[in-house]
Amino acid sequence: MAKQNMIEREKKRNKLIQKYYRKRKEIKGTLNNNLTFIEQLEIQRELQKLPKNSTPCRRRNRCWKTGRSRGFYKDFGLSRHVLREMSHNCLLPGVRKASW
Structure with a gap:
């Protein structure tokens, strides 16, 4: 079992990813090769301001x-541990123990 704080940290990250997904996508959408170097740097700074x-x-x-x-x-x-236990107990449909 993983530490509870690691699981909570991962949940927090997932919330932040969902929250800033559209903003990050809009900023990245403005990046293209037609911009000058200085304009590209400004857009990169905007991305760096995000968490x-x-x-x-x-x-x-x-x-x-x-x-x-x-x-x-x-x-x-x-x-892998849980997968093995569940497959031995026939809880995963279509998964069989390999034999060769």
Whole structure:
């Protein structure tokens, strides 16, 4: 189980990402190659004024059951430990134990 403060921090980041998504998209939409270098720098400064945690690349994938961030399977939204337990208990449809 992940620490509760890490899970709460991730929730806070997700709220910030949703809050500033449109503003960030509008600012990035104004960037293009036709602008002068100084204009591009001004637009970059506007982006830098936004909160650091509002950028989507700072989001961390976490298991929805335990909050674990490592060993995460994106298809299921689970960590490897929980995925293994649930597949052994036949709680995940279409998942079978491999044998070769």
